[in-house]
Amino acid sequence: MKTVLFNDTLATPKMSLILLDWSCRESFHSLDYLARQDVPRSDYEIIWIEYYDRGADEVARRIAAAEAKMGPPPVDHWIIMEIPSKVYYHKHLMYNVGIAQARGKIVVICDSDAMFEPSFLRAVSDAFAADSEIVLHVDEVRSARRDFYPFNYPSFEEVRGRGVLNWQDGKTTGLPDTTDPLHSRNYGACLCAWRRDLIAIGGADEHLDYLGHVCGPYELTFRLVNLGRREVWHQSHFIYHTWHPGTDGHKNYIGPNDGRGMSNTALKIRNSGRVAPLRENRAIRLLRTGAKLGRDEIPGALIDPEYERIWSEEEMANSDNFALFAAPQETPKLIGEFRSCNVVGFGGKIWAVPRYLGKVELDDPQRPFDPRIRRADTIEAAMAAVAQGEDDARRLFGEGAKYDIVDCSGEWMAIPHSIGLNDWSALVLLEGRGVLRAASREELVIRVLQARLREMGAAGAELLRVLGEWRAPPLARKAPAGASSAEGAGVTEQLSLTAVAARLDGVAALAQAMASRVDRIGAMSEKALLAVADLNHRIAAGVPRKPPQQFGLLRWSLRQPRKAARAVLNRLRTALRASFGETDVAANLAPPAGRGSE
Numbered sequence: 001m002k003t004v005l006f007n008d009t010l011a012t013p014k015m016s017l018i019l020l021d022w023s024c025r026e027s028f029h030s031l032d033y034l035a036r037q038d039v040p041r042s043d044y045e046i047i048w049i050e051y052y053d054r055g056a057d058e059v060a061r062r063i064a065a066a067e068a069k070m071g072p073p074p075v076d077h078w079i080i081m082e083i084p085s086k087v088y089y090h091k092h093l094m095y096n097v098g099i100a101q102a103r104g105k106i107v108v109i110c111d112s113d114a115m116f117e118p119s120f121l122r123a124v125s126d127a128f129a130a131d132s133e134i135v136l137h138v139d140e141v142r143s144a145r146r147d148f149y150p151f152n153y154p155s156f157e158e159v160r161g162r163g164v165l166n167w168q169d170g171k172t173t174g175l176p177d178t179t180d181p182l183h184s185r186n187y188g189a190c191l192c193a194w195r196r197d198l199i200a201i202g203g204a205d206e207h208l209d210y211l212g213h214v215c216g217p218y219e220l221t222f223r224l225v226n227l228g229r230r231e232v233w234h235q236s237h238f239i240y241h242t243w244h245p246g247t248d249g250h251k252n253y254i255g256p257n258d259g260r261g262m263s264n265t266a267l268k269i270r271n272s273g274r275v276a277p278l279r280e281n282r283a284i285r286l287l288r289t290g291a292k293l294g295r296d297e298i299p300g301a302l303i304d305p306e307y308e309r310i311w312s313e314e315e316m317a318n319s320d321n322f323a324l325f326a327a328p329q330e331t332p333k334l335i336g337e338f339r340s341c342n343v344v345g346f347g348g349k350i351w352a353v354p355r356y357l358g359k360v361e362l363d364d365p366q367r368p369f370d371p372r373i374r375r376a377d378t379i380e381a382a383m384a385a386v387a388q389g390e391d392d393a394r395r396l397f398g399e400g401a402k403y404d405i406v407d408c409s410g411e412w413m414a415i416p417h418s419i420g421l422n423d424w425s426a427l428v429l430l431e432g433r434g435v436l437r438a439a440s441r442e443e444l445v446i447r448v449l450q451a452r453l454r455e456m457g458a459a460g461a462e463l464l465r466v467l468g469e470w471r472a473p474p475l476a477r478k479a480p481a482g483a484s485s486a487e488g489a490g491v492t493e494q495l496s497l498t499a500v501a502a503r504l505d506g507v508a509a510l511a512q513a514m515a516s517r518v519d520r521i522g523a524m525s526e527k528a529l530l531a532v533a534d535l536n537h538r539i540a541a542g543v544p545r546k547p548p549q550q551f552g553l554l555r556w557s558l559r560q561p562r563k564a565a566r567a568v569l570n571r572l573r574t575a576l577r578a579s580f581g582e583t584d585v586a587a588n589l590a591p592p593a594g595r596g597s598e
Contacts, residue, residue: 415427
């Protein structure tokens with residue numbers, strides 16, 4: 001192990017940032033963002049740790065540039081561990097190298113190729129000033145956009161925009177998740193803790209299970225919680241990460257895990273209450289037990305010589321506990337849930353996949369093109385499309401509707417949930433199974449209404465007739481005296497179905513009101529039928545033929561059947577017109593002059 005640079009002018013920083021490299025970093029842009037923090041540069045130190053023997057030219061160039069300008073160096077402590085290349089990387093050993101040599105009271109272990117807003121370190125410092133009994137995590141905003149690679153310094157707004165995987169309503173999607181936060185939040189992105197607490201629990205665990213890709217500072221979090229600290233996630237500050245090759249651990253060895261990137265060994269800590277590591281670093285143990293080690297003495301106690309043998313790639317290849325992980329180049333990632341859909345990041349897009357469709361393989365090139373699977377550039381856009389479809393279905397079919405309303409290349413469709421995953425071309429042939437099609441969203445409203453009325457029997461048939469009369473164009477229109485032909489055409493256009501249909505929300509509300517009235521009429525009909533059945537029963541049983549008093553209207557109807565029938569129809573028409581009047585399109589729906597109300 002060698003120290004390339006040590007900034008001895010930095011006496012007592014408040015915070016120590018530990019950034020890791022195992023000869024894998026292509027971009028060192030994180031140093032640029034950390035150089036522009038809004039706290040004094042003397043408040044924090046940056047420790048850059050290289051696992052193997054690479055002295056990154058880019059780090060050296062930045063140091064030289066800073067020296068030429070007589071400014072603060074981009075890193076304050078540059079450590080090259082010089083581990084042989086045949087030994088597999090172990091991040092927890094690197095954590096301990098940083099913890100043991102940190103001079104700050106607060107240790108920040110974070111993603112070394114992230115973007116940091118200028119207020120990042122101030123937010124960390126303020127959190128510990130407000131509550132000293134915490135272990136703090138800062139979640140990471142992740143973008144799948146390939147045009148940010150090679151890293152080209154996008155703005156924070158651009159990273160949160162098109163292609164973002166986990167951003168909604170001003171925060172990461174994992175923060176409000178109380179169902180499965182272990183997987184929806186990024187536990188490996190950024191941990192902040194008191195250095196004294198990290199030493200008190202024995203530092204990072206150097207057990208073999210944490211070798212390779214499945215590891216992270218969250219095992220420190222779980223043991224700190226068992227020590228008595230509270231796990232806290234910052235609610236308004238985040239770090240940012242853009243896509244680059246190898247983000248998902250492709251061709252990395254992985255130890256025992258839950259299949260979703262979390263170490264099984266770390267997860268067991270939550271239930272066991274264990275505080276001590278399974279394998280403690282010797283230098284950390286000396287510090288924990290009160291040994292006074294000088295800065296030059298610490299490196300000699302940090303690396304166990306046995307690691308060169310037990311962590312070799314040959315041992316990994318022959319181990320039953322480790323596997324070489326090969327991630328598909330395009331792997332769909334679950335972001336969260338919204339209403340009836342799973343929200344998934346895939347191929348730089350956001351997908352909303354209805355759960356009622358069952359298992360859907362987005363990366364299957366033979367997957368049917370089903371319009372109910374929405375695709376958008378942002379989470380917000382995908383959620384808006386889902387909300388519009390489900391809200392339209394609820395307005396048209398009622399609460400609990402098992403339908404989805406979709407726009408498929410200009411053709412609008414209402415598709416029952418009972419129809420499984422299908423290609424659009426196959427769905428258009430399923431009208432017999434409840435699929436409704438229309439050339440516009442407004443026309444689909446009418447199609448749905450007609451379908452619902454057909455299910456209402458005789459009452460529905462009468463409503464369909466009245467609806468047809470309403471939709472029919474006027475047979476004759478007399479323009480006002482002195483009006484030009486253009487003015488007459490304007491009146492016609494104003495009263496046309498197209499003009500009315502342009503007010504979709506009003507038409508939808510009208511349809512809902514009509515459906516509600518149909519439901520009420522249906523309920524009244526059921527009561528009337530029951531009354532008739534009761535009356536027939538009374539007649540058959542020899543009960544006096546005079547109908548019971550509580551059925552006064554029915555008594556009259558039985559005596560005057562023709563008048564009663566006409567009255568019912570007139571009441572029905574009045575009810576329908578009252579429904580029209582309940583919306584803000586009453587003027588558009590009023591019958592034209594001279595046509596009469598029949």
